[in-house]
Amino acid sequence: MFQKNVAKVFADKAVVREELCLAMSDGSDVIGDCSFWPEFNSEGTVVYAMVQCRDITEQRRMEEQIKLSERRLDALYKLTLMENSPEFEVLHFVMESVLQMSRSSSGFIFLPTGEDPDRGVLLWSDDHHQKLESKYLPNDHLPQ
Numbered sequence: 001m002f003q004k005n006v007a008k009v010f011a012d013k014a015v016v017r018e019e020l021c022l023a024m025s026d027g028s029d030v031i032g033d034c035s036f037w038p039e040f041n042s043e044g045t046v047v048y049a050m051v052q053c054r055d056i057t058e059q060r061r062m063e064e065q066i067k068l069s070e071r072r073l074d075a076l077y078k079l080t081l082m083e084n085s086p087e088f089e090v091l092h093f094v095m096e097s098v099l100q101m102s103r104s105s106s107g108f109i110f111l112p113t114g115e116d117p118d119r120g121v122l123l124w125s126d127d128h129h130q131k132l133e134s135k136y137l138p139n140d141h142l143p144q
Contacts (some may be wrong), residue, residue, distance in 0.1 A: 001018070001020050002020075002051070005018055005034070005036045005049075005051075006036060006049045008036070008053075009036045009037065009038045010038070010046045010049065013038055013046055014038070015035060015037040015038075016036040016037075017033070017034065017035045017036070018034055018036075019031060019032070019033055019034070019056070019117075020032050020034050020053070020054060022053065029057075030055050030057050030121075031055070031056050031057045031058065031060045032053035032055060033053065033054045033056045034051060034052070034053040034054075034067070035051070035052050036049050036050070036051050037049065037050055038050075046051060049093075053092065057116065068101060070078040071097075071100065071101050072101065075093075075097040075101070076091065078097075079093065079094070088123070091109055091111075091121075091123050092123065093126055094109065095108070095109050095123060096126065099125055104129050105127045105133075106125050106126070106127040106131075107125045107128075108122060108123060108124045108125060108128065109121075109122070109123045110122050110123075110142060115128065118141050118142050119140060119141050120140065121139075122137075122138060122139050122140060122141065122142065123139075123142070124137045126141075
């Protein structure tokens with residue numbers, strides 16, 4: 001990404017600004033708000049590009065936390081509106097909400113009933129139903 005932005009500075013003779021994910025030598029990643037700008041010689045030719053990156057990792061993490069909190073509050077509000085909804089509909093809503101908030105696509109909810117801990121109510125995500133035929137998705141026991 002650096003090379004692309006430096007090349008753009010030389011080509012356009014203008015400042016380029018981009019948010020980049022930077023891999024640090026310790027293996028961690030940092031989100032940088034990076035500015036690339038040209039330095040000119042006396043003839044107006046770009047002779048080199050200067051780069052400045054500001055670490056905005058914590059700011060982005062906080063923004064993600066706020067978005068997640070908003071999604072949680074929205075899901076809780078919608079859940080309160082479902083007090084008279086059938087159990088299946090509530091469980092389906094809970095599963096799809098958890099998958100969205102965890103950035104997952106597939107999952108299941110299992111509620112054991114009775115003495116056998118492997119038997120109960122098993123609800124699969126929409127993604128499972130789209131990828132597999134229902135006959136491969138048991139609804140009353142955990143798959144082996």
